[in-house]
Amino acid sequence: MKNGNNSSSGNSFNNTPGRPGTPRLPQRKFWLIILLVLAVNYLATQWFLPGADQAVPVPYTTFKEQVTKGNVQSIHSQGQLIQGQFNSPVSLPSDESTTRQTTAEPPRNVTAFSTVVPDFADPGLESFLANHNVTISASPIQTGSSLTNLLFGFGPVLLIIFFYVWLYRRASKQAGGALGGGMFGLGKSKARRYDHEQDKKITFEDVAGIDEAENELVEIVDFLKNPKKYTALGATAPRGILLVGAPGTGKTLLAKAVAGEAQVPFFSMSGSEFVEMIVGVGAARVRDLFKQAREHAPSIIFIDEIDSIGRARGQAVLGGASEQEQTLNQILTEMDGFSGKEEVIVLAATNQPEILDKALLRAGRFDRRVVVNLPDKIGREAILQVHTRNKPLAQDADLMEVAATTPGLSGADIKNLCNEAALLAAKRGQQEVHLKDFIDSLEKIILGPERPIVLSPADRERIAYHESGHAILGLVVPGADPVNRVSIVPRGQALGVTYQRPPADRYNYPEAYLRARIIGMLGGRAAEEIVYGTKTTGAENDIEQATDLAHNMVTRWGMSEKLGMVKLAARQNQYLGMGQRQLDAVSEQTAALVDEEVHKIINDSHEQAKQLLRDHRQQLDALVTALLERETLDEHEILDVTGLPPAPALKDLPNQAKL
Ligand SMILES: Nc1ncnc2c1ncn2[C@@H]1O[C@H](COP(=O)(O)OP(=O)(O)OP(=O)(O)O)[C@@H](O)[C@H]1O
Numbered sequence: 286m287k288n289g290n291n292s293s294s295g296n297s298f299n300n301t302p303g304r305p306g307t308p309r310l311p312q313r314k315f316w317l318i319i320l321l322v323l324a325v326n327y328l329a330t331q332w333f334l335p336g337a338d339q340a341v342p343v344p345y346t347t348f349k350e351q352v353t354k355g356n357v358q359s360i361h362s363q364g365q366l367i368q369g370q371f372n373s374p375v376s377l378p379s380d381e382s383t384t385r386q387t388t389a390e391p392p393r394n395v396t397a398f399s400t401v402v403p404d405f406a407d408p409g410l411e412s413f414l415a416n417h418n419v420t421i422s423a424s425p426i427q428t429g430s431s432l433t434n435l436l437f438g439f440g441p442v443l444l445i446i447f448f449y450v451w452l453y454r455r456a457s458k459q460a461g462g463a464l465g466g467g468m469f470g471l472g473k474s475k476a477r478r479y480d481h482e483q484d485k486k487i488t489f490e491d492v493a494g495i496d497e498a499e500n501e502l503v504e505i506v507d508f509l510k511n512p513k514k515y516t517a518l519g520a521t522a523p524r525g526i527l528l529v530g531a532p533g534t535g536k537t538l539l540a541k542a543v544a545g546e547a548q549v550p551f552f553s554m555s556g557s558e559f560v561e562m563i564v565g566v567g568a569a570r571v572r573d574l575f576k577q578a579r580e581h582a583p584s585i586i587f588i589d590e591i592d593s594i595g596r597a598r599g600q601a602v603l604g605g606a607s608e609q610e611q612t613l614n615q616i617l618t619e620m621d622g623f624s625g626k627e628e629v630i631v632l633a634a635t636n637q638p639e640i641l642d643k644a645l646l647r648a649g650r651f652d653r654r655v656v657v658n659l660p661d662k663i664g665r666e667a668i669l670q671v672h673t674r675n676k677p678l679a680q681d682a683d684l685m686e687v688a689a690t691t692p693g694l695s696g697a698d699i700k701n702l703c704n705e706a707a708l709l710a711a712k713r714g715q716q717e718v719h720l721k722d723f724i725d726s727l728e729k730i731i732l733g734p735e736r737p738i739v740l741s742p743a744d745r746e747r748i749a750y751h752e753s754g755h756a757i758l759g760l761v762v763p764g765a766d767p768v769n770r771v772s773i774v775p776r777g778q779a780l781g782v783t784y785q786r787p788p789a790d791r792y793n794y795p796e797a798y799l800r801a802r803i804i805g806m807l808g809g810r811a812a813e814e815i816v817y818g819t820k821t822t823g824a825e826n827d828i829e830q831a832t833d834l835a836h837n838m839v840t841r842w843g844m845s846e847k848l849g850m851v852k853l854a855a856r857q858n859q860y861l862g863m864g865q866r867q868l869d870a871v872s873e874q875t876a877a878l879v880d881e882e883v884h885k886i887i888n889d890s891h892e893q894a895k896q897l898l899r900d901h902r903q904q905l906d907a908l909v910t911a912l913l914e915r916e917t918l919d920e921h922e923i924l925d926v927t928g929l930p931p932a933p934a935l936k937d938l939p940n941q942a943k944l
C-alpha cells in the first residue's frame with residue numbers, strides 16, 4: 286500500500302538564468318585548431334622534404350636494370366632509401382610502379398624514383414654505380430632542418446597537450462561549472478550572481494505557505510536596506526543564517542527573495558561545487574566567493590547543501606576528507622573575518638543540520654537557524670495560488686480541495702503538480718485546468734507515471750484483492766484515514782495503490798491511530814491470504830512500513846507496556862523521513878524484548894486485519910469486481926460500491942479504545 290504519507294520528490298527546479306559570459310573553448314573551435322596543426326605539419330613536410338612524394342617507388346631490380354642501361358643520372362641515399370633521377374623517363378606498368386595504387390592504370394613514365402636497398406645487397410654496389418656514371422650523394426638518417434625536427438618532435442606532444450586541455454575543459458563543463466580562465470581559473474568560485482535588473486526579481490510575493498520562516502527573514506531584509514539604522518546603535522548584523530528544512534520546501538527561494546526584497550546582489554553556490562578532486566581548490570573558491578560578495582556589499586551569499594562541506598570534521602566520507610576540511614576551515618575563517626559592519630550576509634541551506642560541524646553553528650557564524658517546514662493545508666493552498674497565477678483555472682478547480690489532498694507535499698512538489706496538471710489539461714484538449722487534472726497528476730507525481738505492463742487476469746484479480754483489502758480496512762477500522770482513491774493501474778514501483786489522506790494535517794498521533802494504520806497496511810496481504818490461502822511478494826513495501834511504524838512505537842514513543850517510556854532508538858532525521866531502524870546501545874535482553882514487542886504489534890494487527898476482512902468479505906468482493914471493471918475508483922464510488930459508511934473518527938470512541 287502506498288498512502289498519503291508520501292515523501293516529497295526531488296525538485297527539478299533549475300533556475301540558472303543567463304550566466305555571466307565565461308570564456309570557454311567551444312568544441313568546434315578545438316577541432317579547427319587540431320586541423321590547423323595537422324595542416325601545418327603536412328605543409329612543413331612538403332616544404333622540407335621536396336620530391337619525397339613525387340618519387341615513384343620502383344623495385345630494386347628495376348633500379349639496377351636502369352643503372353646497367355646507364356639511364357640513372359644521380360642518386361641520393363639516406364640509410365636504406367635511395368632516391369634518384371632517371372636520364373630518360375622509364376615506363377612502368379602500373380601494378381609494378383607503385384604499391385599504393387592497386388587499380389589498373391595505364392603505364393606511367395617515371396623520372397623521379399625511389400627504392401629501398403635490401404640488407405643483403407651486394408657490397409659492390411658503389412663501384413657498380415660509379416662504373417655507370419651515377420652521381421652519388423648521401424645524407425645522415427636524421428635529416429631536415431632543425432625546424433622540421435622541432436615540428437616532428439613536438440607536433441604530437443602539442444596535440445596531446447591540446448587534447449588534455451580539451452578533456453579538462455569538457456570535464457569541468459560537465460561538472461556544471463563554467464571555469465573562468467581555463468586551468469588557471471580553478472580557484473575561482475563558480476558562484477552564480479543574480480542581478481535583479483537581469484533576472485526576474487523574486488520577492489516575498491513568490492514565497493507562500495512558509496510564513497514563519499519568511500517573518501524571521503524580514504528583519505534581515507531591513508538590515509540590508511538600512512544598515513545605518515542598526516550599526517548606529519552598535520548592533521552587528523547577523524552573519525550567518527542556516528535555513529533548515531526538507532528538500533523542496535523553498536529554502537533557495539527564500540534566500541533569493543531576501544536578496545530581491547533588499548535589492549542586493551545574490552551570490553549562490555552549492556556546497557558540492559566547492560569540493561573538487563584537487564585539494565585546495567575548494568578553499569580558493571570560498572575565498573573568491575567572499576571576495577566577490579564583499580566587493581558588491583551589501584550582498585547575500587547563499588550556500589546550498591552546506592552539509593556536503595560542513596559535515597563534522599573527522600567524520601567526512603572517505604576520500605574527500607582533507608579537501609572538505611580545508612574548505613570548511615576557509616568558510617569559518619572568512620566568516621570570522623567579517624568586521625560586523627560589513628553588509629554581507631551568508632545564508633546556507635541544509636536538510637541534515639545534525640551532521641554539521643559544531644564550529645559552524647557557533648556564535649558569529651551560522652548562529653541563527655530558520656526552520657522551513659513543509660507547508661500545512663492553508664500553506665499548500667497559498668502555494669497553489671502562487672503557481673496557478675498564470676494558469677486558467679476552471680470553476681471546479683477548488684484549490685482548497687487540492688490542498689487537502691496533498692499532505693506531505695513540499696512547495697517544489699506543488700509547483701510540479703501545477704505544471705503537470707496544466708500539461709494534462711492541454712493534453713486533454715481543455716481550455717482550462719480542472720480539479721480532475723490536479724487529482725490525476727497527483728498520482729503521477731507521488732507514484733510515478735503509469736507503467737504499461739500487461740498482467741494476466743489472475744494477477745490483476747490478485748492485485749485487486751490486495752488493494753481492496755487495504756481499502757476495506759480503511760473504511761472499517763475506527764480512526765483510519767479516509768480512503769479517497771483505489772487503483773489497480775501499475776505506476777512506478779507499485780502495481781496498485783490505495784490512497785488515504787487524513788482529514789486534516791496531523792502533528793500528533795494517538796496510539797489507536799497508529800495501530801489502525803498498521804492494520805490497514807497489513808490488509809493487502811491479509812486479503813490475499815483469506816481469498817487465495819497463499820502468499821506473494823507483493824506485500825514487501827507494506828511489511829516494511831508496518832515494521833518501521835511498530836518499531837518506532839516501541840523504541841521512540843513509549844507505546845509498549847513491557848518496555849515503558851524509555852528511549853531506545855535515536856530520533857530520525859525529521860527532514861529526510863525514515864532512516865534505518867537502529868537501536869541505541871542496549872542490552873541483549875532489551876533488544877530481544879524490543880523484537881518481541883514489535884512482533885506482537887504486527888501479529889496482533891495481522892490477525893485483526895484478517896478477521897475484519899472475513900467479516901466484510903461481501904464488501905471486499907464487491908469492491909474487487911468494481912475495480913476489475915473500472916481500474917480506478919474515487920472516494921464516492923468506493924462508498925457506493927461497498928455500501929459502507931466512512932470509518933468513524935477516533936474522537937467518537939470511548940477512551941480511544943484499544944483496537
Ligand atoms: N513556499 C513556497 N512558495 C512558493 N513556491 C515554492 C515554495 N517552496 C518551493 N517552491 C517552488 O519550488 C521551487 C524549488 O524550491 P527551492 O529550490 O527553493 O527548494 P529548496 O528547499 O531549496 O530545495 P533543496 O533543499 O532541494 O535545495 C522554487 O523555485 C519554487 O518555485
Ligand SMILES: [Zn+2]
Pocket residue numbers: 286287751755806809810823824827
Ligand atoms: Zn499493499
